[in-house]
Amino acid sequence: MKAMREGSQVPHYGARDPITKWPGIGPKRAQEFANLGVHTLEDLLGLWPHRHEDRRVMTPLDQVHEAELMTVQGIVQRAQYDRFRQILRIELSDGRGTLSVVFFHAAWLQRQLPTGQQVVLTGKVERRASQMTMVHPEVQTLKAGEPPLLGLVPIYPLSGSIRQGFLQRLMKEVVPRLAPQVADPVPVAIQERYELIGRAQAVLYQHFPPDLTLLEASRKRLVFDEFLRIALAVQVMHHVDPEVAGLVQNPDGPMVKAFLASLPFELTPGQQKAWETIQSDLREPRPMARLLQGDVGSGKTVVAILTMLAAVDAGHQAAFMAPTELLAEQQWQVLHRFLEPLGVPCALLTGRDKQKAAAHEALQQGTLPLVVGTQALIAEGVGFSRLGVVVVDEQHRFGVKQRARLSLKGTYPDMLVMTATPIPRTLALTVYGDLDVSEITGLPPGRQPVETVHVTHERRKEAYTAVRQAVMRGEQAYVVCPLVQGDDENGGAKAAVDLARGMEKVPGWRIGLLHGKMSSGDKSEVMARFRAHEIDVLVATTIVEVGVDVPNATVMVVEDADRFGLAQLHQLRGRVGRGNKPAQCFLIADPRTEQARERLQAMVQYHEGIKLAEEDLRIRGPGEVLGMRQHGITGFQLANPVKDLAWLQEARQVAVKLVADDPHFAYPEHKLLWQWVRDALDDAMPSQVLH
Known part of the structure; x- marks a missing residue:
């Protein structure tokens, strides 16, 4: 960087240049920048500060007082490091006064703050032992004659050995x-x-x-850009090629009617409403692209079966894609149970199946109407004769790219995406903007809300008393742990393997163990034994979070529940109460943060997934709740869809009108706009979809 300031020949830098082109950034530091998502100089420009510190006022040391934030400048007169306690103490002087400064876990700072070093410090000042002390401030070291970085100073996210001062100086040159x-x-x-x-x-x-x-004006523009780019991207996906016709299905066909007649119950009003909307889509040649939101246990699978049978009745094929082999196998068993009496063949195709060759041939020849699988369905070599309907379960586990690849297996098949992870209405159009949204409200007859109880570790006996009583009634229970095996670094959190060993000593309890490190075959065997009631209590990790369906399970115990997010806890709770018996969920935790306390309180207070999603959004903010990178589109960096809802709506209106007026971005003023949106879509969708 010194060469940059003093060199007589100034090299040219382009935004797309790798970050290593800038002086002073070698391979090691480039890797640390990569951990921040920075690979090019353009990425570096987009590494926004997560806040700004107001250093517009410099306080002389003889005027320092107790304050939340203060900026001072001086020379290190003395530095002392306590290796045992890992505390660095320095004495700062500016010629008018002195100030005591303390740093914690700061061995690395010893080298930066030797006696005689000139520094600018910004931090909290408090009175300690009758003297003013600045506690663990931000540090800006200055070279001889170098002016301090004052004003509204950016504070950046860091990685590895990258320090704040280095990054600020780098940005001051690059930006x-x-x-x-x-x-x-x-x-x-x-x-x-x-x-x-x-x-x-x-x-x-x-x-x-x-x-x-001007900081607020900058944020306004960049927030609008984030919303507009994503809104345009989802509009493009929604209008992939509206002139290309899809396949018309037959929702009034004999298989659909036979399936409805075979059900031992009537469709709930929520199921009926969703099915009527889907029927309208299936009768049209325009390919359906619909998101079906439904709370845990609301009956989405029945609606999915009706949708797939409409394809079969039209002479087409249907594919059901689940996120894991365990869930694919379970969904196949559910479909097989419903469809075998109707004489509709349904095959299971996952990454480990030995009968893949026969299934592939049957799919290609059109003799196999229905298939259930994982991402193996989008693998090379899996072909369909006439794919008419694709159902994707638990969309939050798949990206847009996988969904689009499966679509390419057919001539624009109808797509139904199902999720039990509810998304607040304010965000649904942003996350799933390429899909029309339907909701199944209400629970099937006989279902009751699960009683949820938060107990501390001191009262955990209450939870296991409920497990014992359930086993005595001939019912079953889950015990969920955050870890597979013990790990001291996790602060004593309960581990599934250790807990299962201890519970095996309880007389009369048949214990099962299920976790992600087991082989697929072992996992399937354990779940089959649990469904057959050969296991009373299943000790597991969050592998049981989604889709596992055992109606006889009535008690859920979640150990160290404060280590789980709201969406996870809601999904776990949804594993019980799936029959007509009352069910309970015990959350064992001694929450150490306010966020954790709020999450547990929300679980006890609310049973509806959509309400919990809104609470999650309020507690954690949109960045973590959305997980939009999993959807194939880069998420928000500055924008907050709750705080900035008005801008989200404005940007979406602009995107809808722009794509409707100029769907191919042919206007000259839209040339740069298309490249900008295309860059966002490149990682989200196969190129065939965009051409």
Whole structure:
């Protein structure tokens, strides 16, 4: 970086250049930047500060007082490191006064803060032992004659040996140099309508804002861009090629009617409403792309079977894709039980099946109407004769890319995506914007809400008393642990293997163990024994989170429940109460954070998945709740769909109108816009879908 400042010949840098092209960044540091998602100089420009510290006022040391945040400058007069306690203490002087400063776990700082080093510190000041002390501040070391970085100072996320001071100095050189090269893909008319500053300005001011007004103007522009890019991407996916006709299914056919007649119950109003909407889609030549949201146990599988049988009645094939081999096998057993009496063949195809060759041939010849599988269904070599319907279960485990690849197996088949992980309405159009959304509300007759109880470790006996009583009634129970085996680094969290060994000593209890490190065959065997009631209590990890269906299981115990997210806890709770017997879920935890306490309180208070999703969004914010990278589209960095809901809605309106008016981005002013959206889609969808 020194060469950058002093060299007479200034090299040219392009935004797409690898980060190693910048002086001072070698392979090791490049790997640490890669951990932050930074591979190119353009990526570096988009490494936004997670906050700014207000260092516009420098306080002389003789005027220091107790404060939440204060910035001071001085010279290190003395430094002392306590190796046993890993505490570094320094004394700072500016000629007018002195200040005591303490750092924790700061062995690495010894080398940066020798006696005589000039520094700028920003941190909390408190009174300790009758003297003012600054506690673990941000450090900016200065070379001789180097001016301090003042104003609204960016604070960046870090990785490995990358320190804040190094990154701030690097950004101070890179951003002003490269920000002017940033192209602005948003048409001028849209910028003027919403009073947005230029994108190059927004990038510069997000890193180094002259004042709070321009920082907010920068955020407004970049938030709008994030929403607009994703909204345009999902609109493009929704309008892949509207002129290409799909296949018309037959939702009034004999198999559909026979299946409905064979059910020992009537469809719930929620199921009936969802099925009526899907029937309308299936009768049209335009390919269906629908998301079916339904809480745990709401009856989505029955609606999926009706959808697949509509394809069979039309002479087409249907594929059901599950996220794991365990769930694929379980779904196949459910489908087989329903379809065998109707004489409809249904095969299971996963990555480990030995009969794959015969199944592949039957699919290609069209003699096999239905198949259930995992991602093996999108593998090379799996072909269909006439694929009409694709059902994807638990979409949050699949990306857009996998879904699109399966679509390419047929001539634009109808797609039904099912999820029991509810998404707040404010976000559904962003996450699943390429899909029409239906919801199944309500539970099947006889189902009751699961009583949820939070107990501390001191009261965990209450949970296991409920397990014992359930076993005595001839019912079954789950005990879920956060770990497979013990690990001291996890603070004593319960491990499935250890707990199962201990529970095997309880007289009369038949214990089973299930975790992700077991082979697929062993997992299937354990689940088969649990379904057959050869196991009373199944000790497991979160492998039972999704789709496992044993109606006789009435008690769920979750050890160290504060280590799980709300969506996970809700899914785990959904494994019990699937029959007509009352069920209980015990959450054992001594929560150590306010967030953990709020999660457990929400689980006790709410039973509806959509309400829990809204609580999750409130507690954790959108970045973690969405997990949008799993959907194939990069998630939000600055935008908050709750706080910025108005901008989300505006951006979506712009995207809908723009794609409707210019679906092929043929207008000259949309050329850059298309490249911008295309870059977002490249990793999300196979290229065949976009051409």
